[in-house]
Structures are given as C-alpha cells and as structure tokens.
Amino acid sequence: MWNYEHSITTSAAAEAVWAYYEDPARWPEWDPEIKELTLDRPFGAGASGFLHLHDLPPAPLAVTEVQPPTDFRTETGMPDGTVIGFTHRLRAETGGRVRITHGVQIAGPSAGAELGALLTAGVPDAMRRLADVAEADAG
Numbered sequence: 001m002w003n004y005e006h007s008i009t010t011s012a013a014a015e016a017v018w019a020y021y022e023d024p025a026r027w028p029e030w031d032p033e034i035k036e037l038t039l040d041r042p043f044g045a046g047a048s049g050f051l052h053l054h055d056l057p058p059a060p061l062a063v064t065e066v067q068p069p070t071d072f073r074t075e076t077g078m079p080d081g082t083v084i085g086f087t088h089r090l091r092a093e094t095g096g097r098v099r100i101t102h103g104v105q106i107a108g109p110s111a112g113a114e115l116g117a118l119l120t121a122g123v124p125d126a127m128r129r130l131a132d133v134a135e136a137d138a139g
Contacts, residue, residue, distance in 0.1 A: 029045035082108030
C-alpha cells in the first residue's frame, strides 16, 4: 500500500469547508483538476457516480464513508484491480482555526510512488484553494 497525506490550516469554520465537500457541483471551484463530479444521489455514504477530470475519461467514484462535518472517504478502482482511496478530514485547532487534511491511499498492482506522485501533485494547491474559497464565504 502507498500512502500520502497533506495538511493545512484555515480560519474558515469546518462547516464552511464542509459546504464545499458536500456539494459536488462546487468541487471544480477548489480543485482545478476536476471538470465535474456527478453522483447518483445526494452526497453521503453509498452515493456513487463519476469524477470527470480535464482531458481524461470519467472515473467511477464511490463515497464510502461520511461523518459530517468532519470526515469523508471516496474510492475509485482501476482496471487492474488497484483501489485508490481519498480521505478528507477537518479538525479543530487552537485559536478557532481548522486543520484540513487530505490523504491518498493506493492498494493493488499499480500502487507506488509513480502513480502516487501523479495523483497527489495538485493536492496542496487544491487544498489552499479550498481554504481560500471557504474563508472568502465567511468574510
């Protein structure tokens, strides 16, 4: 298994950040790699759909765990059986700040640094954008 995790802090409330997580139509606002996310029902455990990235075919995506307004996990599979998990956590920090943590876990034949680097290259920028839009909504 290959693992990655990145954290930042924000002055935005967890609920403001969560509002962007639970609304798939807003994901492209904070992650420039995403063209569109479609789900078969409202955001929650058991929802499934497709993640449309720019210049790539749509990838199936399942929302596997949700604990509003602090945690959720999604998974997607590759044709070779590799499973990619994406975790998102919000935790209260001192001084009213919130720690945002995004993680990527890859298990299966394609797990490793090469695929990991490809999948995580844009994570820090997307997280900063997420914090920025959530802070702007509060401000």
